[in-house]
Structures are given as C-alpha cells and as structure tokens.
Amino acid sequence: MHRRKFISSSCKICLLGAAGYSVLQSESCSPASSVFKTPITEGNLNVPLNLFDKSALQIVRPNGWYYDVAVQKNADNSYTALLLQCTHQENQLTPTGNGYHCSLHGSNFDKQGNVRKGPAEHPLYHFETSVNNDILNIHINNFKP
Amino acid sequence: MKFLFAVITTLLSLFTVSSQAQFRTNAQNLVLTNEDSLNYGSNKNKTVISGYGNANYQRDFNKEQSTATLERVVLFVGHRFNEKISLFTEMELENALVLSSGESDEGNGGEAEIAMEQAFLKFNLNPQQYFVAGLFLPRIGILNENHLPVNFNGVERPLVEQLIIPATWREIGVGFYGSLNNLPLNYDVALMTGLNSANFEHGSGFKEGRQQGSNAFANNLAVTAAVQYSISDFKFQVSGYAGGTVGLNQRSADSLGLDNGAFGTPLYLGEADIQYARNGISGKVLGVYVAYPDADKINVAYAKNMGSGMYGAYAEIGYDWLYRKQKTAQLITFVRGEILDLNSNLPAEPKGIYDGTEKQAHIIAGFSYLPIPNVVVKADVRLLHTGPQNPALVINPPPNALPYQQNNQFLNIGIGYSF
Numbered sequence: 297m298h299r300r301k302f303i304s305s306s307c308k309i310c311l312l313g314a315a316g317y318s319v320l321q322s323e324s325c326s327p328a329s330s331v332f333k334t335p336i337t338e339g340n341l342n343v344p345l346n347l348f349d350k351s352a353l354q355i356v357r358p359n360g361w362y363y364d365v366a367v368q369k370n371a372d373n374s375y376t377a378l379l380l381q382c383t384h385q386e387n388q389l390t391p392t393g394n395g396y397h398c399s400l401h402g403s404n405f406d407k408q409g410n411v412r413k414g415p416a417e418h419p420l421y422h423f424e425t426s427v428n429n430d431i432l433n434i435h436i437n438n439f440k441p
Numbered sequence: 442m443k444f445l446f447a448v449i450t451t452l453l454s455l456f457t458v459s460s461q462a463q464f465r466t467n468a469q470n471l472v473l474t475n476e477d478s479l480n481y482g483s484n485k486n487k488t489v490i491s492g493y494g495n496a497n498y499q500r501d502f503n504k505e506q507s508t509a510t511l512e513r514v515v516l517f518v519g520h521r522f523n524e525k526i527s528l529f530t531e532m533e534l535e536n537a538l539v540l541s542s543g544e545s546d547e548g549n550g551g552e553a554e555i556a557m558e559q560a561f562l563k564f565n566l567n568p569q570q571y572f573v574a575g576l577f578l579p580r581i582g583i584l585n586e587n588h589l590p591v592n593f594n595g596v597e598r599p600l601v602e603q604l605i606i607p608a609t610w611r612e613i614g615v616g617f618y619g620s621l622n623n624l625p626l627n628y629d630v631a632l633m634t635g636l637n638s639a640n641f642e643h644g645s646g647f648k649e650g651r652q653q654g655s656n657a658f659a660n661n662l663a664v665t666a667a668v669q670y671s672i673s674d675f676k677f678q679v680s681g682y683a684g685g686t687v688g689l690n691q692r693s694a695d696s697l698g699l700d701n702g703a704f705g706t707p708l709y710l711g712e713a714d715i716q717y718a719r720n721g722i723s724g725k726v727l728g729v730y731v732a733y734p735d736a737d738k739i740n741v742a743y744a745k746n747m748g749s750g751m752y753g754a755y756a757e758i759g760y761d762w763l764y765r766k767q768k769t770a771q772l773i774t775f776v777r778g779e780i781l782d783l784n785s786n787l788p789a790e791p792k793g794i795y796d797g798t799e800k801q802a803h804i805i806a807g808f809s810y811l812p813i814p815n816v817v818v819k820a821d822v823r824l825l826h827t828g829p830q831n832p833a834l835v836i837n838p839p840p841n842a843l844p845y846q847q848n849n850q851f852l853n854i855g856i857g858y859s860f
Contacts, residue, residue, distance in 0.1 A: 330623035331569075362524050362565045380568075385489050385519045385529065388568055390620055390627055392671040394718060399580070399618075399627070400529065401517075401859070402587030414591045414815035415491060415859035441524070 335359045341434040343367060345427065353391065355380075356434065363388060363441045365423065365434060366396065368407055377423040377434045378409045381441050384416040396420070491517045492531075495590040495857035497597075502850040511537040512855075513590075515558060525565045531558040556653060558609055570619035576654040577616060579631050580667040581680045582606040583714050583727060590857025594759055594775040595805050596819045597853060601753035601781050605729050606712065607648035613657060627669040635661035635684035636708060638699075638739045643746040644799065646731070646783050647708060650686065658688020662703045674719040682710040686739070697742040699735075706735045721764025723773070728754040737788030746794055746834075750786025755779035759809075771811040779803040797828025798845070807853070816858050823851040 334341055336358050347354050348369045356365040356377075368376045380389040382398040389396040395406040404413035409420030424435045494514040500507045513535055520528045536553035561575030580586050584593060584602040588609050593599070602608045614633025620626060634657040636650035652658065663684025670677045685704040687694055694701035714727035729752065733739075736749040759775035782800040787793035807821020830845040832838070 357568055362568050364568045384491065385517070386521060386527070388565075388571075390671070391625055392676060393625075393673045397671075399586060402589055402592040411814045414813075415493060415589060417815055417860060 331355045331357050331364065333357045333359065336436050339435065339437045341365065341436055343432040343434065345430045345432055355391065358436070361441060366391060367425075367432065367434065375425045375427075375432055376408060377425050378405075379421040379423065379441060381421065382416055383411075383418040383420060384414075386441075389420075487521055489517070489519045491519075491860050493517075493589045493591075493857070493859035495596075495855055497853060497855040499596075500852040502852070503846050527563045527565075528561075529563060530560040532556075533558045556655075559611060560654075569622070570617070573616045573618065573631075574614075576611055576613050577631075578609055578611045579616070579633065579665045579680075579682070580629050580669075580678075581610065581665060581682055581710065582608065582712050582729065583678075583716065583725060584608045585610055589859045590819075590855070591811060591815060591817045591859050594757060594773060594809050594819075595777060595807060595821050595853075596855035597805075597821075597823070599727075599755050599757075599777065600779050600801070600803050601727065601729065601755045604646050604648065604783065605731060605751055605753035605781055606710070607646065607651055610651055611653055612651070612663070613654045613659075614663075625671040628667070630664070630666040633663050633665065633684075634659050635663040635688065635704075636686045637688060638686035638706060638745075638747075639743055641739065641743070641745055641747055643796070644783070646751055647686075647733070647747075660690065660701060660703070661685030661688040661705060674717055676716045677714075678716075679711075679713045681712070682708075684708055686733075699738055699742055706738060708733045721761035723757075723759045723761070723775075725755070725757045727756075728752075732786075737792040740788060740792050746784075746796070748782075748784030748787050748793065748799070751781070751783045752785050753779070753781035769813055771809070771814070773809045773811075774807070775809070776804070776806040779805070794831065794833055796831050796834055798830055800828040802826045815860050817856065819853070819855045819857065821853050823853065825849045825851070 332343060332347060332354060334343065334356060341356055341358055343354065343356055352369040354367045356367055358365065363379055363381045366378045366380050370376060380396060382389055382400065382403055384398065384401060384403050387398050387400040389398050389405070395404060395412065397404055398416070401415050402413060403411065403416035405416070405420055406412050409422060411417065411419060426433050426435070492515050494511070496509070496511045498507065498509045513533060515531050515533045518530045522528070533556050539553045539555050557576055559577055561573045561577040564572040566572070578585050582602050584598055585606060585608040588598065598608065612633035614631055616629055616631030618627070618629040620628070634652050636647055637652050637658055638650055640649045641647055642649045661684065663682060665680065665682040667678060667680035683704065685702060685706060686708050687699045687701045687706045689697070689699070689701050691701060694705070700706045709732045710729065712727070712729040714725065717724040731751045733747060733749050736747040739745055739747055755777055757775055757777035759773045762772045762774065763770050780802050784793070784796055784799050787795055804824045805821050807819065810818045825848065827847050829847060
C-alpha cells in the first residue's frame with residue numbers, strides 16, 4: 297500500500313513538474329531565450345537576427361567576459377544592447393520580466409537600462425548596433441568591462 | 442566616535458594602497474564614479490565608496506512618547522581586484538552614537554552599535570555563477586538581501602522581516618550563486634555559522650541568536666538555499682534554512698542537556714514570496730514558518746521561553762502615481778497587512794508559557810516620495826493589535842505598571858538615501 301501510494305504520488309509530482317517546466321519554457325512566459333555565446337570579431341558581436349523570432353530579448357555572452365549583453369528588439373525594429381553590469385558596484389544583473397535586477401544591493405533598471413531603484417545612479421552602458429545581412433552587429437570596439 | 446573614525450581611516454588607507462598600482466592619486470580614486478569606470482573601459486580594478494542611511498521620527502500614541510533617531514548610516518567600500526575577484530564591505534553605525542564603557546550618556550540612552558553588515562570576497566566563475574566567502578547576507582525573504590530604505594515601502598522595515606526573519610541576518614560562510622542559461626531562474630546555496638541559542642530572547646524570536654561574524658561559534662553550522670524565478674511581471678522565491686543552535690563543545694553541551702554538533706538542536710525556516718510590478722502597480726506577498734522542535738531543552742538550559750513554532754506573513758500593494766507621467770520621481774502610496782506569532786507552537790508547560798502579546802497584527806498605510814531613485818521621504822501610520830497579556834508572565838503588575846493595551850497606533854516619518 298505504502299509503496300503503491302509512493303509511486304502514485306511520485307508520478308503525479310513528475311507530471312506536474314513536466315507541465316510546469318513546459319509552461320515556463322513557453323515563449324509567452326520566459327523573458328529570455330537561451331544564452332547566445334559568441335566571440336568578439338573585429339570589435340563586434342555578431343548575432344543572427346532570427347534569434348529574435350522567438351523572443352524580443354536575447355542574452356549574448358561574449359567569450360571571455362564575465363558580463364552578458366542583453367539585446368532587446370524594440371517595437372520600431374531597432375535594437376538596444378545593454379551591458380548587464382550594475383553601475384553601482386559592478387555586480388552581474390539578472391533579467392526580470394520588466395527589466396534587470398541586481399541582487400547585491402537591490403538596484404533595478406528598466407528595459408532601456410534606466411535606473412528604477414537605487415542605489416545605482418547611472419543607466420546601464422549601451423552599445424551601438426547596426427544590421428548587416430540578417431546579422432546584428434553590436435559594436436564593442438575596444439571596450440572591456 | 443574616535444573608534445569609528447579610526448576604522449574608516451584604516452579602511453580607506455588600505456584601499457588607497459591597493460589602488461596606487463593604477464597610477465591614480467588618492468583623491469582621484471575617491472572621486473572615481475561608476476560611470477568613469479565604464480568610460481575607462483580598460484581598467485580592471487577600482488575602488489568604489491557608496492552607502493545608505495535613514496533617519497526616523499516615531500510617535501507612540503499609547504505611551505504618548507515621540508522619538509527621533511538617525512537609525513542607520515552605512516558605508517560601502519567595494520574593490521575589484523580583477524575581473525574575477527571582488528571585495529564588498531558594508532560598515533553600519535546604528536542610532537548615531539556609540540559610547541565606550543565608562544562614558545556617560547547625556548542623551549536618551551538609545552541602543553547604538555557599530556557593526557560590519559557584510560564583508561565578503563566574490564569569485565566569478567562566469568557571467569552567471571560565482572562564489573562568495575566571508576560575512577554575507579543569505580537570500581532569505583525579500584528584505585534581507587535588499588534592505589536599502591529606497592527599496593521598500595514604510596518607514597519601518599516589515600515587522601515579519603524583523604521578528605520572524607531577523608533581517609539583516611548575516612553570518613560567516615561560503616555561498617554559491619548562479620542562474621540558468623535557458624530559464625530566468627536564480628539559485629543559491631550557502632554554508633554558514635549557525636545560531637547561538639544562549640542569546641535567544643523572549644519577544645524577539647531567534648533574532649538575538651544571530652552571531653554576525655563576531656567570535657561566532659562554528660561547531661554548529663547552517664545550510665541555506667533559495668530559488669528565484671521571474672516570469673512576466675512576477676518574481677517568485679522560495680528559500681529555506683536549517684542549522685544547529687548549540688555551538689558548545691561536547692562537555693559544555695552535555696552539562697546543559699543539549700545536543701551539540703553541526704546540526705544539533707536544529708532550527709528550520711521555510712519561506713516563500715511573490716513580488717509583482719507593472720505600470721506603477723506593485724505588490725508583495727510573503728509567508729514564513731520557523732520550527733524549533735527542541736525549544737523545550739533550550740528553555741530549561743538557559744531559562745528561556747522560546748516557542749517551538751513561529752510564523753509570519755504579510756501582503757502589500759502600492760501604486761506609483763507618477764509612473765504614467767514617465768517621471769524620474771516616484772510617489773508611491775501603499776498599504777500593508779502583517780500577521781505574526783512568535784509562539785504559535787510551544788513546549789508543554791512549564792517548559793513553555795504562552796504569551797499573547799507575541800501574536801500580533803499590523804496594518805501600515807502611507808507613502809514614499811522619491812524625487813530621484815536614490816532619495817526617499819516617507820510617512821506612514823501603523824495600527825497594532827496583539828493578543829492579551831498572560832498574567833503569569835507579568836513581573837510588575839498594575840498599578841505599579843500601566844495596564845497592558847492590546848491596541849496601539851504609531852505615526853512614522855522618515856528620510857532615506859542610497860548612492
């Protein structure tokens with residue numbers, strides 16, 4: 297009896313977990329798709345535009361960096377590329393549904409990188425972008441965080 | 442005060458020495474801003490000084506007593522040694538004045554302290570994972586990790602996160618933090634020093650048992666972990682804590698009839714919370730339960746009156762009236778309801794005696810005005826209702842003391858800053 301009940305309960309938990317995972321993975325719920333890792337080539341991060349078909353927000357990880365770059369596709373088809381480094385004490389930021397959060401002291405930034413909650417005082421660092429043959433070029437140049 | 446000045450001077454001189462290798466003057470280092478650092482770009486290391494503070498006024502209507510205090514002034518000093526290793530420190534002065542022993546207090550005798558709130562090294566593994574080691578704040582509840590006055594509503598911190606989760610709760614240990622690649626999920630796990638049950642006090646839960654990195658017993662340890670998930674405009678978190686509360690050696694513990702060891706006489710805490718923010722509307726819900734199954738042994742050994750179970754919960758909703766005007770300023774009105782009970786479960790008498798005053802309900806309503814995200818002016822009214830006082834716990838009964846009143850009201854006004 298106990299074993300049967302245990303197996304039954306375990307199966308239900310597994311099904312619930314799988315259902316929950318599927319919901320969380322769905323496009324409408326996840327604020328970001330998986331991280332896109334890329335080297336810096338001639339001062340640029342080159343990101344295929346089709347990555348934005350799934351989600352308007354794409355996290356880009358330059359090889360060798362300890363900070364990611366968040367790229368947001370805007371309603372006017374322009375792109376905003378932000379360095380996910382808190383401008384307070386340089387902690388890594390995590391994306392939330394409506395911006396970026398620093399767990400160290402609680403600074404919050406909106407999707408455009410503006411400060412919504414201190415102690416950070418300065419907006420997130422923006423990189424310039426351009427589009428070339430279905431590739432988004434994020435101009436890093438010689439910048440190193 | 443001299444001591445504080447000496448400590449600050451020593452810290453500054455230490456960091457000044459470390460940053461001289463960048464060929465910048467001391468003054469340049471002190472005024473270097475975060476923005477400057479970004480513009481420098483190629484500089485790998487730098488020192489940042491920042492901080493926060495708040496001053497409060499409170500009117501207690503039952504006592505007909507008003508008080509005002511510079512509650513906190515906190516100085517952050519951070520230093521990035523290189524892109525992998527950083528140092529974070531916070532030194533806190535509470536209530537403005539610390540007297541050395543023997544000095545007379547010409548003020549009103551408010552409790553004051555100087556303490557290190559955090560001092561830890563951070564080791565980056567990659568953009569999403571890092572270790573911390575030192576004195577740090579575990580991710581338990583909402584406030585413990587994010588406790589700056591500009592980041593919560595109300596002049597006072599939520600009572601549940603003062604009494605059930607004793608923020609700011611810090612211990613010495615090591616922690617591992619990370620987030621997933623393909624999901625907005627953050628996680629952490631940490632091993633740290635446990636609590637010291639000898640210092641538990643009736644009326645404040647296990648708050649006084651925090652060791653805070655000050656000659657802490659390390660025979661007993663604690664494990665804590667948390668998971669956060671952000672979905673749409675919501676942020677969910679669950680966190681847990683399990684730790685031993687007796688750090689004595691075997692001989693001492695045996696003499697008191699206590700279980701020692703890493704997780705001897707354990708205390709367990711479970712917490713869950715949800716935060717919401719969209720279009721100027723914000724909301725928070727938090728619930729926490731603490732189980733202390735061997736409270737009876739502590740009560741006998743140290744003549745305490747600890748509960749074996751305690752809980753707390755609160756819900757808050759706020760609205761920023763300036764959000765739709767796209768202003769930098771924020772004017773947030775809010776209301777928060779809190780319930781807590783420090784003795785929801787008790788050891789059988791005489792090892793535990795129920796105290797109705799530890800069962801409390803609070804309603805707080807007020808506003809926060811932030812002309813910029815780093816400065817806040819706050820005001821609120823708090824209504825308090827408690828259970829009845831247990832006559833068996835009254836040492837000084839009426840008419841010597843005033844009769845206990847189950848209802849009270851407080852007016853709070855405060856200012857705060859962070860930078």
